Amino acid sequence: MKKIIVIGNGMVGYKFCEKFVAQENTKDFKITIFGEEPRPAYDRVHLSEFFDNQDAKALEMAPRTWYEEQGIELITNERITDIHRSSKKITTAKDVNYKYDYLVLATGSVPFVPNINGIEKKGVFVYRTIEDLEAMLAYAEAIQKGKTETVKAAVLGGGLLGLEAAKAVMDMGLEPHVVEFAPKLMPRQLDRRSSKVLQEKIESIGINVHLSKATNKILGDDAITGMEFGEYDKIDVEMLVISAGIRPRDELGKTCDLEMGTRGGIVVNNKMQTSDPEIYAIGEVALYNNMIYGLVAPGYDMADVAVNQILGNTDVTMVEDIDMSTKLKLIGVDVASYGEPFMPVEKGYSIVYENKTKNLYKRINVSHDGKELLGGILVGDASDYNMLHQIYLNGLPIPEDAEELIVGARGEGEGGFGSVMDIPDAAQVCSCESVTKGDICTSITEGGCNNLGDVIAKTKATTGCGGCKPMVVDLVNESLKSLGKEVKETICEHFDFNRQELYDLIKINKVKDYQETLNLFGEGHGCEICKPLVASIFASITMETPNRQVGIQDTNDRFLANIQRNGTYSVVPRIAGGEITPDKLIVIGQVAKKYDLYTKVTGGQRIDLFGAELHQLPLIWKELIDAGFESGHAYGKSLRTVKSCVGSTWCRYGMHESVTFAIEIENRYRGLRSPHKLKGGVSGCIRECAEARGKDFGLIAVDGGWNLYVCGNGGATPKHAVLFAEQLDDETAIKYLDRFLMFYIRTAGPLVRTAPWLDKLEGGIEYLKQVVIEDSLGIAEELELEMQGLVNSYECEWKQAIESPEMMKRFKHFVNSDDTDDNLVFVPMRDQKMPKAWN
Amino acid sequence: MQNILEQYQSVSEDSVSTWFRVGEVSDFPENSGACIKYKTKQIAVYNFTRTSKWYATQNLCPHKMEMVLSLGMIGDKDDIPKVACPMHKKNFSLEDGSNLAGEDLKIATYPVKIEDGNVYIGFAD
Numbered sequence: 001m002k003k004i005i006v007i008g009n010g011m012v013g014y015k016f017c018e019k020f021v022a023q024e025n026t027k028d029f030k031i032t033i034f035g036e037e038p039r040p041a042y043d044r045v046h047l048s049e050f051f052d053n054q055d056a057k058a059l060e061m062a063p064r065t066w067y068e069e070q071g072i073e074l075i076t077n078e079r080i081t082d083i084h085r086s087s088k089k090i091t092t093a094k095d096v097n098y099k100y101d102y103l104v105l106a107t108g109s110v111p112f113v114p115n116i117n118g119i120e121k122k123g124v125f126v127y128r129t130i131e132d133l134e135a136m137l138a139y140a141e142a143i144q145k146g147k148t149e150t151v152k153a154a155v156l157g158g159g160l161l162g163l164e165a166a167k168a169v170m171d172m173g174l175e176p177h178v179v180e181f182a183p184k185l186m187p188r189q190l191d192r193r194s195s196k197v198l199q200e201k202i203e204s205i206g207i208n209v210h211l212s213k214a215t216n217k218i219l220g221d222d223a224i225t226g227m228e229f230g231e232y233d234k235i236d237v238e239m240l241v242i243s244a245g246i247r248p249r250d251e252l253g254k255t256c257d258l259e260m261g262t263r264g265g266i267v268v269n270n271k272m273q274t275s276d277p278e279i280y281a282i283g284e285v286a287l288y289n290n291m292i293y294g295l296v297a298p299g300y301d302m303a304d305v306a307v308n309q310i311l312g313n314t315d316v317t318m319v320e321d322i323d324m325s326t327k328l329k330l331i332g333v334d335v336a337s338y339g340e341p342f343m344p345v346e347k348g349y350s351i352v353y354e355n356k357t358k359n360l361y362k363r364i365n366v367s368h369d370g371k372e373l374l375g376g377i378l379v380g381d382a383s384d385y386n387m388l389h390q391i392y393l394n395g396l397p398i399p400e401d402a403e404e405l406i407v408g409a410r411g412e413g414e415g416g417f418g419s420v421m422d423i424p425d426a427a428q429v430c431s432c433e434s435v436t437k438g439d440i441c442t443s444i445t446e447g448g449c450n451n452l453g454d455v456i457a458k459t460k461a462t463t464g465c466g467g468c469k470p471m472v473v474d475l476v477n478e479s480l481k482s483l484g485k486e487v488k489e490t491i492c493e494h495f496d497f498n499r500q501e502l503y504d505l506i507k508i509n510k511v512k513d514y515q516e517t518l519n520l521f522g523e524g525h526g527c528e529i530c531k532p533l534v535a536s537i538f539a540s541i542t543m544e545t546p547n548r549q550v551g552i553q554d555t556n557d558r559f560l561a562n563i564q565r566n567g568t569y570s571v572v573p574r575i576a577g578g579e580i581t582p583d584k585l586i587v588i589g590q591v592a593k594k595y596d597l598y599t600k601v602t603g604g605q606r607i608d609l610f611g612a613e614l615h616q617l618p619l620i621w622k623e624l625i626d627a628g629f630e631s632g633h634a635y636g637k638s639l640r641t642v643k644s645c646v647g648s649t650w651c652r653y654g655m656h657e658s659v660t661f662a663i664e665i666e667n668r669y670r671g672l673r674s675p676h677k678l679k680g681g682v683s684g685c686i687r688e689c690a691e692a693r694g695k696d697f698g699l700i701a702v703d704g705g706w707n708l709y710v711c712g713n714g715g716a717t718p719k720h721a722v723l724f725a726e727q728l729d730d731e732t733a734i735k736y737l738d739r740f741l742m743f744y745i746r747t748a749g750p751l752v753r754t755a756p757w758l759d760k761l762e763g764g765i766e767y768l769k770q771v772v773i774e775d776s777l778g779i780a781e782e783l784e785l786e787m788q789g790l791v792n793s794y795e796c797e798w799k800q801a802i803e804s805p806e807m808m809k810r811f812k813h814f815v816n817s818d819d820t821d822d823n824l825v826f827v828p829m830r831d832q833k834m835p836k837a838w839n
Numbered sequence: 840m841q842n843i844l845e846q847y848q849s850v851s852e853d854s855v856s857t858w859f860r861v862g863e864v865s866d867f868p869e870n871s872g873a874c875i876k877y878k879t880k881q882i883a884v885y886n887f888t889r890t891s892k893w894y895a896t897q898n899l900c901p902h903k904m905e906m907v908l909s910l911g912m913i914g915d916k917d918d919i920p921k922v923a924c925p926m927h928k929k930n931f932s933l934e935d936g937s938n939l940a941g942e943d944l945k946i947a948t949y950p951v952k953i954e955d956g957n958v959y960i961g962f963a964d
């Protein structure tokens with residue numbers, strides 16, 4: 001039995017174990033892995049997600065039990081202090097010795113902390129481990145306590161990680177300031193112009209940028225109060241996160257005399273061997289080709305090489321050129337650079353596209369003969385990154401007119417890319433897990449995989465940073481098509497159909513409820529995916545309310561209210577078009593006061609009352625309904641609001657009565673269930689104060705009628721709605737809307753909003769126009785009739801509920817007691833209340 | 840917070856000392872969950888009408904310590920009966936309370952019996 005000891009249970013140390021156990025001839029080996037951190041290896045790349053949910057478990061690469069199951073001994077909370085090469089032993093900080101046959105150093109790196117006067121003060125942090133983040137969170141909370149103005153915090157370093165840290169600092173409620181020594185942000189990846197575009201974009205989301213600043217001193221007595229750059233140049237900050245690069249943790253190599261780089265790092269050859277052939281070094285501690293690679297993908301490749309070398313597959317070695325392409329994963333800002341981002345004139349030429357008004361910058365570097373893509377930069381929109389990156393990596397042919405790669409081909413249709421199927425089989429699509437295009441395609445053509453889920457389970461593609469997902473999806477779909485298999489997104493394990501098929505099946509067969517649907521077309525007992533989906537289909541066919549099939553409704557629909565953080569609910573009455581009388585406002589105020597509800601004006605022009613207990617919901621709604629309110633369906637995947645601007649009734653620019661029309665439309669489609677939520681807007685002129693183009697459907701008054709826009713949204717991936725028809729009268733606008741909405745409801749996938757639905761619709765907006773305006777499918781009348789049927793069957797579900805004693809039973813916390821939930825604790829906040837936060 | 844969670848320990852059928860009556864079968868919604876109270880405990884009871892099976896677990900979701908599991912949707916995954924927490928959709932087995940994604944979260948389970956149209960939950964205290 002040979003003993004392998006791995007020092008360092010980080011991302012790469014873990015990957016070594018994973019790759020090792022996946023091999024066949026491993027039974028003569030026993031792995032022991034040591035980690036200094038208290039918990040098993042976790043996903044450092046997604047460390048910032050810890051701020052969202054403080055869920056360390058969610059980041060784990062594998063639970064402790066995994067190591068046990070694989071026969072790997074995992075010893076955490078244990079630092080190795082010495083290596084004795086002559087006796088092949090290591091010593092732990094607790095002074096215990098272990099013998100090894102092979103030693104693998106995967107000790108990673110530590111953040112580089114520059115030697116600045118005062119850097120040891122309280123409130124100065126680095127950004128590497130979960131403990132760092134916990135300490136930052138606690139400190140940020142402490143310095144914000146009792147303050148009304150926003151507290152400032154700085155990040156030292158404007159590189160990839162620094163920007164990510166700045167976003168995290170901002171999410172903690174602090175005012176972020178990035179301090180960078182170089183005259184530009186992300187100096188290693190971006191040229192001056194793209195860096196400037198990035199800076200503007202970053203500043204627009206509230207991150208302050210200070211360039212060309214060398215920090216002389218950290219100010220403050222005990223804790224940091226500011227940073228000094230020059231005599232008269234300082235900023236006041238109460239917290240500082242250092243992100244100024246990394247230094248390999250190579251101290252073990254030093255003390256046992258392995259060959260070291262002049263600026264640190266343990267030297268390895270292309271077999272990942274150090275100067276002692278029985279000691280390997282991988283990940284951020286290894287100096288390969290005179291470089292430390294601060295990225296996880298090369299570390300994973302190194303792990304793979306070391307595994308193979310130890311197992312005797314000596315022809316597996318590390319590639320010469322390591323791809324350093326990167327994409328920033330800061331939410332809301334797209335930045336990517338690949339290949340050679342800067343282009344010396346002797347190697348090729350660059351094509352640059354810049355649009356300042358949209359904070360867009362794209363650059364490609366092309367060889368002199370115009371045949372090869374050498375690298376490039378994308379800022380503002382990196383959606384083409386995967387494809388460009390593949391073209392670069394694999395030397396794929398590029399269009400004769402290379403600019404098509406960034407500005408798209410002239411005229412209609414596809415951009416300058418070929419199909420994903422054109423990239424060579426050896427092309428690495430998922431660099432985190434080293435999965436090639438060939439691996440993905442053969443897993444389908446030969447490996448028995450039938451859908452995306454199978455492929456992911458088999459190849460592990462997309463499970464690292466996830467950046468390759470769009471491309472993997474395309475490859476899977478194309479491969480399935482090539483086999484003549486239908487590309488189908490089935491709903492879940494209980495239904496082997498997609499939503500549209502199930503919609504048709506239920507409708508044609510006049511199925512009466514979910515149970516029958518499951519009996520006829522499904523298997524098993526359902527789940528939280530198919531139940532609400534089928535509920536939505538029933539509602540879209542018959543306009544039934546969630547009161548009929550209670551058990552299959554999503555929790556929000558089941559209780560006709562949005563469940564909140566602490567298990568209480570919110571109440572949102574409909575205020576169509578945002579218009580409300582003073583009397584009704586008073587009623588809302590009175591109800592809120594009586595039941596002690598937190599009150600807020602929503603982003604949808606209405607009022608939300610939060611903090612109602614389950615048993616209070618019917619009482620509250622009874623009072624609201626008596627005063628003429630009805631449900632606002634804020635809890636449903638259904639029509640939410642039709643936002644209006646004041647329009648021609650009052651506004652001096654108004655062209656038509658936008659409020660009147662918004663109310664008419666909102667009342668027409670109220671309660672309408674759909675694959676995802678639906679929002680509308682009506683603006684009285686092109687100044688667009690109702691943000692109609694940010695909605696699933698929008699109307700903008702112009703000379704001679706309404707311009708109709710469709711398929712826009714705000715939210716995580718904002719999209720402007722596109723112009724659909726011009727100068728419509730009221731009646732035609734509604735006719736088109738009826739057809740458009742019904743067509744969407746019939747054909748969209750579950751939880752797909754109108755914009756992504758349109759993206760996927762073959763033929764795009766032109767096709768949609770043909771169906772809706774020109775009636776190319778001959779279904780226009782049917783669509784209108786269906787919609788009219790739904791409109792006629794509308795009933796307020798809250799009114800139904802409070803009028804039926806049987807339904808009222810639902811709104812009780814306990815079946816066997818009239819007690820209320822004693823687990824609820826509220827704390828005061830600005831003259832109102834909020835739920836007490838759980839730790 | 841810790842002691843809220845500690846109240847809930849799985850009870851096996853043979854360690855039951857009290858069969859506590861929580862209502863009639865018809866008090867419990869079909870194919871979904873509901874909550875009952877026993878001393879200071881909140882227990883979620885799930886009625887699988889389709890299979891005529893009943894399950895009971897703590898009502899507390901160990902993820903964010905919310906009293907919400909009875910409000911979650913029930914169903915099965917690979918034939919294991921389960922509940923999906925309404926908050927963040929974490930899935931728990933109703934048979935042994937384990938997290939179905941293999942996470943280190945567990946909920947306590949309790950035996951249920953039906954006699955003469957009455958529903959009883961078994962407790963060891």
Ligand code: SRM
Binds near residue numbers: 641
């Ligand atoms: C209350 C409100 C925030 C506020 O205080 O203003 C709100 C609250 C929630 N929004 Fe919103 N959104 C609210 C306006 C918006 C808007 C603004 C608007 O409508 O003009 C948007 C962007 C516009 C859009 O949708 O295109 C918005 C985009 C989202 C999204 C992202 C949707 C997307 O397609 O990317 C979600 C997530 C989702 O639906 O999956 C979301 C989800 C949610 C949920 C349901 C999250 C949840 O599951 O608990 C929140 C429910 C809170 C509650 O229980 O009441 N909310 N949400 C607003 C209610 C409006 C209303 O009167 O009904």
Ligand SMILES: Cc1cc2nc3c(=O)[nH]c(=O)nc-3n(C[C@H](O)[C@H](O)[C@H](O)COP(=O)(O)OP(=O)(O)OC[C@H]3O[C@@H](n4cnc5c(N)ncnc54)[C@H](O)[C@@H]3O)c2cc1C
Binds near residue numbers: 007036078080293
């Ligand atoms: C916030 C953040 C965001 C990042 N984003 C990206 C990204 O988007 N893309 C990307 O490619 N990379 C990213 N990285 C870098 C990536 O996380 C690293 O490349 C990767 O973690 C390196 O893995 P490693 O195993 O070499 O080192 P580590 O993950 O640091 O693991 C080394 C482990 O060894 C332990 N150790 C050290 N010395 C000893 C000892 N003597 N005894 C016992 N244990 C020891 C350490 O405690 C540590 O747990 C990011 C890093 C951070 C911090």
Ligand code: SF4
């Ligand atoms: S209200 Fe909307 S934006 Fe605000 S936290 Fe909830 S989901 Fe996010």
Ligand code: FES
Binds near residue numbers: 900904924925927929
């Ligand atoms: S609280 Fe239950 S899943 Fe988060």
